[in-house]
Amino acid sequence: MVALLKNRHVRDNALQVLFVGSIVSVLALLAITAKTNMDAQGITGGFAFLERATGWRVGFSLIETDASLTYAQAILIGITNSLFLGAITLPLASLVGVTVGVMRTSGNGMAELLGTTYVETFRNIPLILQLLFWYTIMLALPSPRDAEPLIGSVVLTGRGIYIPGLNVTGGSVFAGFVWVALMMAVVVRMTPRRWRNIDTTRARHEKRVVWLLALAGFIAALWIGRIPDTPLASIPEAKGLNFKGGIRISPELIACVLAISIYGGAYIAEIIRAGFNAIPKGQSEAGKALGLSGWHIFSRIRLPLAIRIVMPTLINQYVWLFKATTIGIAVSFTDFFMVISTAINQAGQTMELIFMLMAGFLIINYSIAWVLNRVNDAIKLKGTQLRI
């Protein structure tokens, strides 16, 4: 026995079995205890509860639902709402981040001062505090009765912001976005494979055709999906105590979008700034020597290089930012996490729901990372083009 323990190979294997075995047994113990507790409360396991009605009224939903909302539908609404919030805030935060990042590296003293103040203010205050702050401001807006249109027919009220919309079905808007996403995938796929190996003018023409196809498909989808017997545009009008027509964006959604984009933008701005600072000076000097204008040096040399440098860091930041959307529960925005936690309180199917929550976030986060890694592979500079 002692001789066996002295054998390094045997010892290593025994240690590994012990380590993995103890973790697995702790997890198994937790699962068994949970099962016993749930049996004691008369809760049957399995996913049959998904078909049961919840009796909830969901505040904000992209999917049309009726009164007999089932758990499966509620969870689906939660996931789409989370993805929707992510789809708005991630690009907005990037836009804010790039703007502020460029301001901070522009060489203009005023812009740098303003950019630094922005970053230092919003990065150093907890996200939830910022969210509640914006939410309080949104709720303090005048009631629909007293509200005056701001610009054109955009109305800011305490019950949400009203903007003009189109009378089209939700499905057609979704189809339009799917089509645009498909075309973007084509661009990402073709960039390293075809367009890097053919003449630039031809590649540019082909790219333009793809983008035009994307736009045409989007418009076509909206046109097909318009609601019959209504004007194409729907404009908010004051009717009695409220506004009718147009699109109402709820205060919860606006507060979430504002808070997450501003907070995330401050972080992205720092990443972008680091990217600009990492570009060797020779790059823009070479541009100057070639007689390029300041705008061309920025848009054709510095920005593309900076984006390629920061792409890996940005991917982590996006995953982190998507996780931050769960904060919406603080203002009762019906996102994935909120639906799951409410369902746990009401249905009691704790294990199944926690499993769904974890699986959902793992899948979404890995998908974001996967897609962005493909983008990174497509655009990154190969070989020795960039030495930093």
Next chain:
Amino acid sequence: MSHTKSLPKPTALDRLKARFFNTTLNSVVTLVLGAITLWILYNLANWALVHAVWGVDQGDACRANRDGACWSIISTRWRIVFFGLYPFEEQWRSGLACAIMVVVAVLSCIPWFWSARRLPFLWVAGFAAFYILMRGGMFGLTEVVERNWGGLALTVFIFSAVCLIGMPLAICFALLRQSSLPWVARTVGLIIDTVRSLPLLAIMFTFAIVLPFALPSWAIGESLYRVIIGYSLFFAAYQAEIIRGGMQSLPTGQEEAAKALGLGYWHRIGYIILPQAFRNALPPTINQFVITFKETTLVTIIGFFDVMTSGRTASGTAEWSFATLEMYVFLALLFFVFVFSLSRYGAYLERRLGVGTR
């Protein structure tokens, strides 16, 4: 050589010109942005200073004045924000305990304390003093159970407990992930990646509300401590990757040289690898502490009486409900003071470590 004139030294005006008005475009940008800044500052000053109401005892006195802030809410209700439900006569203990942790945090920024013995000792001693002061029950202090803790003190407690538990856990995770035993490394890698891809809120929620279902009754304990353990796990998963990054940036020669000198595993790790890894990973580590402190506020969603909840409670009564915004601004300033100084310190350290240390 007498006719060569040296260039005149740039005056302050010249430097101002070069930074703000060197080209027409830049001048326009400066003026436009300057106008926007002035407009924001003007409105802000109007609200926060000019039209603000100070030193009134009743909320009704400034309810009428909606052009400016009502800072009276801070002067009348600050005790709730800082101490929560802590008994009134004992609140000096809560304040003193917070001050001790602040001193500990400031002291650990001094390089003299950065050794494997001094820093843990400082934190354990500080934390023990904090706990004894808050909890009482000995040295003639009346006992105050955790349920009655609240406000800033609770936030500080959660934060320091998470750092104290999370840091050793992070070192374990980082070392196990680098282990030469493939299945140990893979299992720990899986745990770290899973925890990292989950939102902190989901982990806190699971530990606070779901876990009691799955624990035998003797192991359930107080929900505050379960949340702290869950948060520590989350902290450790992130910090482990930072330490691993620090270890990977070491030249392999370091470990090989240690091996060649005949040092055993623990000596190699304790004297060669970890000190250098921590030095490399210092800026992201400080950043991690900053993020951890900010995200401690998430416990308000789980229902703890931390500084966020107490702030909302302070402005939650009918008398003060109109002054919620002022309370949030005050909380924001409170956090800003802590977080900004820590992040400035991190930036200073980054500069200091960047020059002349390698």
